[in-house]
Amino acid sequence: MAAAGIAIIGGGPCGLTLARLLECKGIDYIVYERDESENSNRAGGSLDIHAGTGQHALREAGLLDGFKKYARYDDTAVTIADKQGKRLLQMGQNRDAPEIDRKDLRQILLDAIPKDKIKWGHTLLNAKIGEDKRPMLEFTNGVVLSKFKLVVGADGAWSKVRPMITPAIPQYSGKIFLESKVGHENPLYETTVSRVGPGMFLATGVGKSIVTQRQGDGTYRNYFGIQVEENFFRNGVLKLDVEATRRLLLSDFYADWAEEYQDLIRHATDLRVWSLYTLSTEDMNWKSVPGLTLVGDAAHLTIPNGEGVNLAMTDALKLASKIAEHGIEDVNRAVQEYENDMFPRGIATIAEGRRMEKVMFDEDPQAFFQALSDAAAQ
Template structure:
C-alpha cells in the first residue's frame, strides 16, 4: 500500500476537521486514533461553536448544514449568580455560538471521512525521527508507521508529537473541575430544569465555582471548580467512584456555606470524574519549525478552559489545510512554517485569556468575572 502524504495523530474535532478538509482537496492522509472504534469515546460535554472560527471551518468542509441539524441555538444563554444563588446577569441569547455535544460534532466529521482513512486502536506510545529525518510513529498495538511527508499532532494536551518540536510540557494550574451529572431520572431534574433552563449557569464564590449546563439530550452536566493539589484524586484520599463519599467531601470541605440550591445539586449529583486543568505557557509559543512535523489544537497551545479551545483547534485545521493546498505536498514544510507564524499569536492570546478568565472565576467576586467577559467583547443582552 502507498504511504499517505500526511498522517494525523488524534481523531478528535481538530484532527477530524483537518482530515475532512484534506479529503475535500484530494490530498491523501491517514488518521491514527487511540479509540478502538467510533463508539468508544463517549466522554465530553457541550461545545459552543463560533460563527467566524469553528463554523467557518465546518463551512469550508461542506458540513455546515449537517452541523445545523444538531446545533442548539437556544442554548447560548448564560446566567451568572453568586454563591447564595442571587442572579446577577443574564446574557448571550441569540449569540452566534450554538452548542453541540462533542460526540455529535465528532460523528458529523466521522461520517464525512472514508472509513478506510481512519486507523482505530492506534494509541501512540512514542514518536522519534528516523534516518530520513521524518517522524517514526510507534503504537501500543505493536505496529509502526513512517514515510510521511508530514505528521500532524492533533493528539491533545499530552501530545507525544509535541516532543519532536519543543520541550514545553503542560503545567498544573492549581485548579480542578469535578464533573457530574443530573439525568432525567434524577429526583432533582425537574427542579433543576426550571431553575437552570437552557444554556449555562455559572455561580462564583470564594476560591470555588459551580457550572451547570444543559446537554443535547436535556440532561445537565455540572462542574464543581475547586483549588486542590494536583494529586488530590490520585493519592487515595478521595475516591470519585464512591458517590456518597464524594458528595460528603464537597458539602463539608468546599461548599458548606453555599445556598441550599447548590447543596441540593451536590446531594443529587452522580457520575463524578475529575478534570484537572493544565496549560502551556505563553513563552512556549516560539519553537523553531521542524521539517515533517506540525501541531494543532491543544497539542500546540493548550490553555485553561476559556470557551475558545475547540474553535481555535478547528481554525488551526482550516489554516493548515489552506497552506498545504497553497504550497502543495512537495513544499509542505514551507506551508507549516507560514501556518505556525500565524498560529503562534493565537496560541499566546488564548493561553493568556485562559489565565485571566479562570483567575477571575476563582477570585470570589462575580463582578470581576463579569468585567473580564466584557473586556473580551461580550455584550449584555
C-alpha cells in the same frame, strides 16, 4: 507497511476537521485515533461553535448545513448567580455561537470522511526521527510506521508528538472541575429543568464556581470548580468512593453555599475529574521541525475559555489551506507559514485562559461578572 502522505495523530475535533479539509482538497492522509471505535464512549460535554472560527471552518469543509441540524441556538443563554443563589445577570441570548454535543460534532465529521481513512485503536506511544530523517511512529498495538511527508499532532493536551518539536510541558493551574451528570432519572432532574432551563447556569464565589449546562438530549452536566493540589482527587478520596467525595465537597468546599447548589452535590452519582493544565505564552515560539507540526490543544493547550475547540478547528483550516497552497512536495514551507500564523493565536488564547482562570476563581466574584459583561458587550 505502506504509509500515506500525511499522518494525523488524534481524531478529535481538530484532527477530524483537518482530515475532512484534506479530503476536500484531494490530499492524501490517514487519521490514527486511540479510541477503539467510533462508538467508543466519549467524554466531554457541550461546545459552543463561534461564527468567525469554528463555523467558518465547518463552512469551508462543506459541513455547515449538517452542523445546523444539531446546533442549539436556544442554549447560548447564560445566567450568573452568586453563592447565595441570587440571580445577578442574564446574557448570551441570540449569540451566534450555538451549542453542539462533542459526540454530535464528531459524528458529523466522521460521516464526511471515508471509513478507511481512520485507524481506530491506534494509540501513539512515541515518535522519533528514523534513519531516513523522517518521523517514525510507534503505537501501543505494536504497529510501527514511517515514511510520512508530514506528521500532525492533533492528539490533545498530552500530545506524544509535541516532545519531538518543543520541550514545552503543560503546567497544572491548581484548579480542577469535577463533572457530574444529571440524567432524566435523577431525582433532581425536574428541579434542574426549572432552575436552569436552556443554556448555562454559572454560580461563582470566593475561589470556587459551579456550572450547570444543558446537553443535546435535555440532560444536564454540572462542573464543580475548586482549587486543590495536583492529583488530589485522582489519587485520593474520589478513587476511594463517590460518597466520600460528596461529603468532602459539602463540608470543605461548599458548606456556605445555598441549598440549591448543595443539592447538586448530594445527587451527584458520578464524578469525573478535569484537571486544568496550560502551556505558557513563552512556549509559542518553537523552531519549525521538518515533517512535523502541532494543531489544537497539542499546540496551545489553555485553561478552558470558550475558544479551545474553535481555535483547534481554525488551526485545521489554516494548515490545510497552506498545504493546498504549497503542495505536499513543499509541505515544510506550508508548516512554517502555518506555525508563524498560529503562534500569535496561541499566545492570545493562553493569555485569555489565564485571565479567565483568575477571574473565575477570584475571591471577589464581581471581577468575573465584569469580565462576562465585557465579553457580552463585544
